[in-house]
Amino acid sequence: MDGHLSLIFGRVGQPVLSKMPTKYRRKGTTTRGNWSEESLQNAIDAVKNGMAVMKASKNFGIPRKTLERRVKKNDCIKRNKDVHALSSGEKGETISxxxxxxxxxxxxxxxxxxxxxxxxxxxxxxxxxxxxxxxxxxxxxxxxxxxxxxxxxxxxxxxxxxxxxxxxxxxxxxxxxxxxxxxxxxxxxxxxxxxxxxxxxxxxxx
Known part of the structure; x- marks a missing residue:
């Protein structure tokens, strides 16, 4: 039999048995290359302004892993530009x-x-x-x-x-x-x- 049985939980929390094909693509998944640099940048900007990565990924059609990687990369670049020297009295101080x-x-x-x-x-x-x-x-x-x-x-x-x-x-x-x-x-x-x-x-x- 081509496929397998999988247990899925719906909104009401009741288990439902569903037959899923072996090659299954989740609805809304964006294939590699079906997004532009402009969309990626818009998604990065949205994350920086407070939107969750998962939500930005769906809204702008960017793969989540790609968006996470690029957000971290941009953050590292900015951190390198914004490094400030600490005086000896400030070293070791923590913040909340x-x-x-x-x-x-x-x-x-x-x-x-x-x-x-x-x-x-x-x-x-x-x-x-x-x-x-x-x-x-x-x-x-x-x-x-x-x-x-x-x-x-x-x-x-x-x-x-x-x-x-x-x-x-x-x-x-x-x-x-x-x-x-x-x-x-x-x-x-x-x-x-x-x-x-x-x-x-x-x-x-x-």
Missing amino acids: VIASCNAEGTFLPPVAIFKGKNKKDEFEDGMPPGAAVYMSEKSAYVNTTLFLRWLEEMFIPRKPNGKVVLVLDGHASHCTSVELLELADANDVVLICLPSHTTHFLQPLC
Whole structure:
């Protein structure tokens, strides 16, 4: 018999037995060479502006592996041009990043937290459009004040209308502030805090 049986799961989660031919091409797959450099560049630009690689691959008809490779190549070229020398006092310093994305692969512009009082222009070099830098005098770790600022400046203005769920790790800065909880409630943001050190087990995006 030319073919084999494969188990497929539909939208409702019910298994369906389906006969699939040996030579099967998934619908929407772009064959090698059926895309232009212009389409590739448009896809790269879309990824740089926040679109997920998978979505850009489908929208512009570029093979996913090709798009990933070219995005990484372009990023490496830009990084080489934007290298800044660090003084001895800055070497070894770490930063924190507040990142947010959904299951579709869409992400909000990140916020980088640097230790210090005065922000330097080069801190924003290479960051995507809309990204921000927050300064913290004591440490580069996120705290309640910085997270509240992120929620107010970065998340709430970009959320869709109606209630949304925001899943957070169990860091104390995310769930111990009354002001934070009131701000979320007033803007239809439902906060769900995962237990500490369980994010990699629970995998909330899966």
